[in-house]
Amino acid sequence: MRDNAFEALTVETLPARLGAVPEIAARVGGSPENWQVREVGDGNLNLVFIVEGASGTVIIKQALPYVRLVGDSWPLPLKRSFFEYNALTRQEKRAPGTVPAIYHFDEAQALIAMEFLSPHVILRRALIEGRQLPKIGRDLGLFMARTLFRGSDLAMKAPQRKVDLALFADNVELCDITENLVFSDPYFEAPMNRHTPGLDPLVRELRSDRDLKVAAQRMKHLFASKAETMVHGDLHTGSVMVTEEDTRVIDPEFAFYGPMAFDVGMLLANYWMAFFSQRGHENDGDRTAMRAYLLGVVAETWGTFRDEFARLWHTERGGILYQAALYEDQDDGLASEQALGHVLHDLWTDMLGFAGIEVHRRILGLAHNADFEAIADEALRASCEAAALKFGRHVVVNRNAIQSLAELARLAKALDQGKLS
Amino acid sequence: MRDNAFEALTVETLPARLGAVPEIAARVGGSPENWQVREVGDGNLNLVFIVEGASGTVIIKQALPYVRLVGDSWPLPLKRSFFEYNALTRQEKRAPGTVPAIYHFDEAQALIAMEFLSPHVILRRALIEGRQLPKIGRDLGLFMARTLFRGSDLAMKAPQRKVDLALFADNVELCDITENLVFSDPYFEAPMNRHTPGLDPLVRELRSDRDLKVAAQRMKHLFASKAETMVHGDLHTGSVMVTEEDTRVIDPEFAFYGPMAFDVGMLLANYWMAFFSQRGHENDGDRTAMRAYLLGVVAETWGTFRDEFARLWHTERGGILYQAALYEDQDDGLASEQALGHVLHDLWTDMLGFAGIEVHRRILGLAHNADFEAIADEALRASCEAAALKFGRHVVVNRNAIQSLAELARLAKALDQGKLS
Numbered sequence: 001m002r003d004n005a006f007e008a009l010t011v012e013t014l015p016a017r018l019g020a021v022p023e024i025a026a027r028v029g030g031s032p033e034n035w036q037v038r039e040v041g042d043g044n045l046n047l048v049f050i051v052e053g054a055s056g057t058v059i060i061k062q063a064l065p066y067v068r069l070v071g072d073s074w075p076l077p078l079k080r081s082f083f084e085y086n087a088l089t090r091q092e093k094r095a096p097g098t099v100p101a102i103y104h105f106d107e108a109q110a111l112i113a114m115e116f117l118s119p120h121v122i123l124r125r126a127l128i129e130g131r132q133l134p135k136i137g138r139d140l141g142l143f144m145a146r147t148l149f150r151g152s153d154l155a156m157k158a159p160q161r162k163v164d165l166a167l168f169a170d171n172v173e174l175c176d177i178t179e180n181l182v183f184s185d186p187y188f189e190a191p192m193n194r195h196t197p198g199l200d201p202l203v204r205e206l207r208s209d210r211d212l213k214v215a216a217q218r219m220k221h222l223f224a225s226k227a228e229t230m231v232h233g234d235l236h237t238g239s240v241m242v243t244e245e246d247t248r249v250i251d252p253e254f255a256f257y258g259p260m261a262f263d264v265g266m267l268l269a270n271y272w273m274a275f276f277s278q279r280g281h282e283n284d285g286d287r288t289a290m291r292a293y294l295l296g297v298v299a300e301t302w303g304t305f306r307d308e309f310a311r312l313w314h315t316e317r318g319g320i321l322y323q324a325a326l327y328e329d330q331d332d333g334l335a336s337e338q339a340l341g342h343v344l345h346d347l348w349t350d351m352l353g354f355a356g357i358e359v360h361r362r363i364l365g366l367a368h369n370a371d372f373e374a375i376a377d378e379a380l381r382a383s384c385e386a387a388a389l390k391f392g393r394h395v396v397v398n399r400n401a402i403q404s405l406a407e408l409a410r411l412a413k414a415l416d417q418g419k420l421s
Numbered sequence: 422m423r424d425n426a427f428e429a430l431t432v433e434t435l436p437a438r439l440g441a442v443p444e445i446a447a448r449v450g451g452s453p454e455n456w457q458v459r460e461v462g463d464g465n466l467n468l469v470f471i472v473e474g475a476s477g478t479v480i481i482k483q484a485l486p487y488v489r490l491v492g493d494s495w496p497l498p499l500k501r502s503f504f505e506y507n508a509l510t511r512q513e514k515r516a517p518g519t520v521p522a523i524y525h526f527d528e529a530q531a532l533i534a535m536e537f538l539s540p541h542v543i544l545r546r547a548l549i550e551g552r553q554l555p556k557i558g559r560d561l562g563l564f565m566a567r568t569l570f571r572g573s574d575l576a577m578k579a580p581q582r583k584v585d586l587a588l589f590a591d592n593v594e595l596c597d598i599t600e601n602l603v604f605s606d607p608y609f610e611a612p613m614n615r616h617t618p619g620l621d622p623l624v625r626e627l628r629s630d631r632d633l634k635v636a637a638q639r640m641k642h643l644f645a646s647k648a649e650t651m652v653h654g655d656l657h658t659g660s661v662m663v664t665e666e667d668t669r670v671i672d673p674e675f676a677f678y679g680p681m682a683f684d685v686g687m688l689l690a691n692y693w694m695a696f697f698s699q700r701g702h703e704n705d706g707d708r709t710a711m712r713a714y715l716l717g718v719v720a721e722t723w724g725t726f727r728d729e730f731a732r733l734w735h736t737e738r739g740g741i742l743y744q745a746a747l748y749e750d751q752d753d754g755l756a757s758e759q760a761l762g763h764v765l766h767d768l769w770t771d772m773l774g775f776a777g778i779e780v781h782r783r784i785l786g787l788a789h790n791a792d793f794e795a796i797a798d799e800a801l802r803a804s805c806e807a808a809a810l811k812f813g814r815h816v817v818v819n820r821n822a823i824q825s826l827a828e829l830a831r832l833a834k835a836l837d838q839g840k841l842s
Contacts, residue, residue, distance in 0.1 A: 172583045214759045218763060321638060321642050332631060342639060
């Protein structure tokens with residue numbers, strides 16, 4: 001440790017190595033040799049430790065120089081921890097109380113000490129269990145509107161935003177993962193893909209679907225070039241921790257300057273996948289109410305996002321875009337509403353595109369969702385996934401001709417019930 | 422000079438200060454005290470010296486820490502010279518032979534020594550004089566297609582492109598000039614604006630035109646966020662030097678990662694302004710043929726751009742977007758054509774939007790064009806400018822519903838002849 005060269009922590013070495021860090025020692029309390037340490041990382045990339053002591057509990061998240069899921073054959077730079085830290089501090093400033101508190105950051109060790117959230121659980125697990133969390137639609141709608149609006153040229157000073165854009169442009173390896181695994185691999189027989197065997201005919205159909213493959217690359221083009229705001233970059237239901245009363249967003253190591261609609265589309269896609277997976281989880285009881293709840297969450301999330309975005313447009317639009325000098329100050333408030341309508345229309349369309357792609361990559365690509373993976377009956381899983389795939393295809397390809405979430409809710413129900421093939 | 426702190430050159434100090442630079446001394450030749458030095462900068466920002474000696478002639482361009490046109494009340498960082506140098510080297514690589522050769526760059530002195538182009542003249546002056554340059558349509562169409570395609574995710578490796586994006590993100594002060602002077606100031610009574618007095622009623626109409634003011638900010642939104650490729654950033658006819666046989670693009674200090682369509686739209690706008698200004702230059706003879714020539718140049722520039730872009734799409738599409746793995750490699754060449762069509766359609770629409778804005782800012786904003794400024798008769802100048810302003814408004818607002826350049830040529834002629842009001 002003397003030269004601070006990176007060394008992965010273990011349950012055994014953690015107390016001795018972090019006991020000397022005042023911010024951590026004070027939070028955990030007591031003598032480090034008495035700390036209880038557990039490694040609980042269940043994600044694909046990092047180590048996560050829960051450290052418990054006399055005064056409290058702290059989470060230690062440490063990046064590894066490779067993809068944990070795959071091993072050191074897939075190197076991944078430690079600097080992702082730096083981007084996660086920088087994203088968390090910006091999110092906390094833009095949407096206070098929505099991310100874990102940060103106690104300590106060690107760049108060389110790629111290590112963040114942060115708040116232990118308890119009794120929070122991962123949102124995806126709660127939805128698989130059929131729990132109806134009452135606050136997620138509103139909380140996540142607000143989180144997205146506030147972080148996305150306040151990190152954009154609608155609100156930030158342009159020079160500061162450009163410094164930030166340049167900073168996050170270096171998060172290239174994690175963007176590369178998204179560029180390949182989300183936007184391209186699912187649409188051809190890439191080596192790391194896998195899918196439930198029963199889906200073979202549908203997968204063949206999708207991979208020869210010209211309109212879909214053009215639309216997917218159109219969305220990739222947007223992802224790679226529309227540097228609008230600092231996005232979370234991986235905002236699925238596995239990146240959210242919840243209780244009945246509290247919602248926190250974690251794991252923003254994929255953060256970069258990208259299109260606002262990316263986070264929104266990915267989150268809604270994960271709600272829709274939760275919806276399509278419910279039929280696979282009815283062994284312990286009917287999920288009709290849960291399905292209705294999930295479609296309601298989609299509507300509430302988008303509605304809250306839209307309303308809060310509009311509120312910020314009217315109250316915090318101090319950046320270089322759509323200046324009041326041209327609209328409100330000229331007594332033309334209607335021009336401002338017209339511009340807002342155009343911006344929200346683009347967000348809607350792009351959101352639908354990103355959502356459909358996210359559904360596909362979770363069923364056809366490398367990184368699958370527990371929502372479907374937890375369905376042991378392979379035929380049942382394939383049936384749930386097939387409905388989701390068709391839904392995703394419809395949404396991406398027709399994103400310019402979809403009017404409302406009510407229309408998509410009807411479509412989702414019909415597909416889920418096998419009334420559309 | 423010992424500590425290399427910036428010091429503006431003068432005709433008197435230049436030989437002593439640059440005589441010791443081998444790359445310059447060798448090109449100019451002879452004893453520095455015998456060099457002939459003239460300062461010829463007629464742009465808004467910088468010093469430009471022609472240095473002539475026994476062996477040859479060299480151009481020395483030096484940035485000043487303020488806007489030359491305005492004085493030191495408007496500071497502007499010297500680093501723009503760094504961006505100009507970096508842009509020139511990339512343009513030379515991507516479109517060989519289209520920019521002046523670079524002999525020497527001194528970052529601290531914000532100084533570039535480059536090829537003296539002779540007998541080249543500034544394209545704008547040639548067009549005002551009524552000269553029909555035979556090669557500009559083709560040369561500039563190729564220049565744009567090659568620099569814009571090869572600097573984008575269609576061709577570059579993504580990590581390299583992101584390093585470059587971050588580098589140019591620091592060119593914030595020059596982007597700020599464009600953001601304000603091009604996209605916003607013309608549309609309200611900003612302090613630095615000026616316009617020909619006879620235009621007052623039309624200017625009032627445009628500044629209360631809701632659709633136009635929304636469209637202008639939509640284009641600004643694209644300009645500020647669509648980081649597709651390294652654009653020249655100021656590609657008007659004053660940034661092009663020509664002979665009958667040769668075309669060179671100069672002055673890329675506004676370079677940054679922005680939308681491909683920006684350069685194309687700005688250049689075409691300047692051709693269209695040349696068209697609308699011809700009526701003001703008929704004191705020395707009829708300009709009917711010159712008008713037809715200019716509309717032909719618009720069509721040839723766009724056609725060449727489009728064809729070359731398509732050729733590069735088919736031969737150099739090695740970047741992360743629209744990968745052959747999804748299209749050609751799957752025996753679906755038609756998917757590749759479909760995607761190309763969508764990309765070109767976006768380019769077309771965005772190009773029209775940027776073109777209309779450029780016309781407006783040159784007549785309503787701070788930086789006017791010699792095309793119109795050289796028309797001494799104020800009523801005649803106002804009449805030419807009015808037709809251009811109406812054309813610009815039509816093109817920006819209706820950019821999604823314009824099919825062809827032939828249609829715009831008819832519109833331009835009708836406006837120029839007073840057949841539409």
